[in-house]
Amino acid sequence: MSDTSARPSLWADIANPTRFIALADRLVPWLAALAAMLLAVGLYMSFAAPEDYQQGSTVRIMYIHVPFAWLAMMCYSLMAVSALGTLVWRHPLADVALKSAAPIGAVFTALSLITGSIWGKPMWGTWWVWDARLTSVFVLFLMYLGIIALTRALDDPGRSAWAAAIMTLVGFVNVPIIKFSVEWWNTLHQPASVFRMDGPTIDPSLLRPLMVMAVGFTVLFFALHLIAMRTEIRRRRVAAMRRMAARRAEA
Numbered sequence: 001m002s003d004t005s006a007r008p009s010l011w012a013d014i015a016n017p018t019r020f021i022a023l024a025d026r027l028v029p030w031l032a033a034l035a036a037m038l039l040a041v042g043l044y045m046s047f048a049a050p051e052d053y054q055q056g057s058t059v060r061i062m063y064i065h066v067p068f069a070w071l072a073m074m075c076y077s078l079m080a081v082s083a084l085g086t087l088v089w090r091h092p093l094a095d096v097a098l099k100s101a102a103p104i105g106a107v108f109t110a111l112s113l114i115t116g117s118i119w120g121k122p123m124w125g126t127w128w129v130w131d132a133r134l135t136s137v138f139v140l141f142l143m144y145l146g147i148i149a150l151t152r153a154l155d156d157p158g159r160s161a162w163a164a165a166i167m168t169l170v171g172f173v174n175v176p177i178i179k180f181s182v183e184w185w186n187t188l189h190q191p192a193s194v195f196r197m198d199g200p201t202i203d204p205s206l207l208r209p210l211m212v213m214a215v216g217f218t219v220l221f222f223a224l225h226l227i228a229m230r231t232e233i234r235r236r237r238v239a240a241m242r243r244m245a246a247r248r249a250e251a
Helices: 010-015 017-048 057-089 094-124 132-153 157-171 174-184 204-250
Strands: none
Touching: 017 057, 017 204, 057 094, 057 132, 057 157, 057 174, 057 204, 094 132, 094 157, 094 204, 132 157, 132 174
């Protein structure tokens, strides 16, 4: 009979900072290589895909804009789960996951807004309109910036973790607003065309490169998130050692 108690479980690897760093060290190179491969294939498919009969070659910006928008919401959803991990389950790395994801989510949200404006100019005749979808995504970007500022303003790790978790959960109400804004209000954005109960309405020749790009950017996000979490754990260890050294010096 084998002794399974001696082998750490995946949950233990995730909960223990030292084991998590070792796990991240193993996963990051594979995730980075997979992301590079998927994005290379996706870009080739995007340029090889036919033009839209209405938008022409302008539609190609969809292959980066839509994944950016999806990841902006997915990243915040992951942060909301991490916030629950801090407040409810008291997971040791929940706060690390939340704070590490915020800058990445802010970048993806900013890229979503920028590429959306570039796409909107030839389609709508303007760079920006304050419709429900654009406004709610802009609010999401401000929420990211607010969480980043809050975590850096509080020196106490415990207070910072609780404040960031509460602020994240309060702001999560904006995510379903972004998702359903095109259905609840009259906006310039078209209704959902990929994730629908009756199936996608987008042509398969356009859908395939879009999905490859979306998966590629998602894998890239997880690689970046693991790197950021690994860096945050090490930063906290250095900060803790400095605090201990300061106490010893005072004593």
